[in-house]
Amino acid sequence: xxxxxILDEVLVIISLSQERYGLPLVSTDGSDSLTVRFIAxxxxxxxxxxxxxxxxxTHTLLKCFDLLEQLTGLAEQPESxxxxxxxSAILPALIG
Numbered sequence: 001x002x003x004x005x006i007l008d009e010v011l012v013i014i015s016l017s018q019e020r021y022g023l024p025l026v027s028t029d030g031s032d033s034l035t036v037r038f039i040a041x042x043x044x045x046x047x048x049x050x051x052x053x054x055x056x057x058t059h060t061l062l063k064c065f066d067l068l069e070q071l072t073g074l075a076e077q078p079e080s081x082x083x084x085x086x087x088s089a090i091l092p093a094l095i096g
Contacts, residue, residue, distance in 0.1 A: 010023075038071070
């Protein structure tokens, strides 16, 4: 639950990643490094969510859907698209 909360907070409050965890917001080439990091590891995050969707606690399920909503908003940006592999990591859990 703590991991889901941290991922969700960092996506919602961008400055939090720099204040609490020391993550740079902009990389050396000027691109948004936080978005690049989430895009690079999105299949792993999808698998993490798909495991925790089946927990018995409603609060965990709601946090999974909040994080998934943030990731979907992140995927709407022009520089980031989900591949079939990345989408297949979460779709079976949502359907089942």
